[in-house]
Amino acid sequence: MQNKMLTGRITTGLGKAAGFMDVEWANQAFCDILGQLPFPGTVNVKLSSNEDMKVWSCIKSVPGQLIKPPDPNWCKSFVYKAEISGKIKAAIILPDVKDYPDDQMELIASENVRERLSLEDGDQVNIEIWVDGRLD
Numbered sequence: 555m556q557n558k559m560l561t562g563r564i565t566t567g568l569g570k571a572a573g574f575m576d577v578e579w580a581n582q583a584f585c586d587i588l589g590q591l592p593f594p595g596t597v598n599v600k601l602s603s604n605e606d607m608k609v610w611s612c613i614k615s616v617p618g619q620l621i622k623p624p625d626p627n628w629c630k631s632f633v634y635k636a637e638i639s640g641k642i643k644a645a646i647i648l649p650d651v652k653d654y655p656d657d658q659m660e661l662i663a664s665e666n667v668r669e670r671l672s673l674e675d676g677d678q679v680n681i682e683i684w685v686d687g688r689l690d
Contacts, residue, residue, distance in 0.1 A: 556685065557682055557683060557684055557685060558609050558613060558682070558683045558685060559680055559681070559682050559683075560601060560606045560609060560610060560659075560680070560681045560683065561601070561602045561603070561606055561678060561679070561680055561681075562599035562600050562601045562602050562606065562659065562678070562679060562681065563599065563600050563602060563675075563676055563677065563678055563679070564597065564598070564599060564668070564673045564674065564675055564676065564677045564678075564679060565598045565599065565600045565658075565675055565676075566598065566675055567596060567598040567660065579623065579624055580621070580623070583621045584621075584645070584647075584662055587619065587633055587635070587645050588643065588644075588645060588662065588663070588664050589664075590664035591664060592662045592663065592664055593662070593663055593664060593665055593666050593667070596647065596660040596661060596662055597638070597644075597660070597661045597662075597663065597667045597668065597673075598658065598659070598660055598661075599658070599659045599660075599661065599679060599681060600657050600658060600659075601657040601658075601659065602678070606657075607656055607657050610656070610657075610659070611656065613634065613683055613685055614632075614648065616685060617632060618632035618633050618634040618646075618648060619632065619633040619634075619635075620632060620633075621633060621647075629649050629650050629651050630649075630650045631647050631648060631649045631650060632647075632648045632650065633645050633646065633647055633648070634646040634648070634683050634684070634685070635683070635684040636661060636681050636682060636683045636684065637681070637682045637684075638661060638663065638667055638671070638679055638680075638681060639671055639679050639680050640680065640682070641670070641671065642663050642665065642667055642670060642671070643663065643664075644661045644662060644663040644667070644681075645661065645662050645663075646659050646660065646661050646681070646683065647660045647661070647662055648660075659681065661681070
């Protein structure tokens with residue numbers, strides 16, 4: 555499967571990711587994936603079209619990189635390497651939880667994406683996903 559480009563709009567999340575990013579094992583796993591310490595928090599993107607949701611569903615059928623927590627009370631996650639608007643290397647975090655929205659993506663990066671790209675809620679972004687795991 556080739557790299558895929560999806561389009562979505564910036565949205566505000568629930569604010570829970572910042573605390574999760576501070577958990578040592580999670581922070582280390584994300585650091586290993588990004589090659590740098592992640593910015594504390596995620597960028598939430600709501601996919602813009604049914605076509606984007608179909609492509610995202612197809613991508614999710616290919617296992618991403620597994621992040622398995624040391625504590626069974628935490629959910630595992632799958633990670634897909636990506637790039638935001640052709641400028642910021644990132645990773646999509648897909649928590650393995652029931653009823654996670656099909657049109658939602660949470661991304662991590664080593665910098666504040668909203669600041670770097672001057673983004674506000676509702677702004678459109680392009681997300682290129684490296685389905686084979688490459689981020690180079």
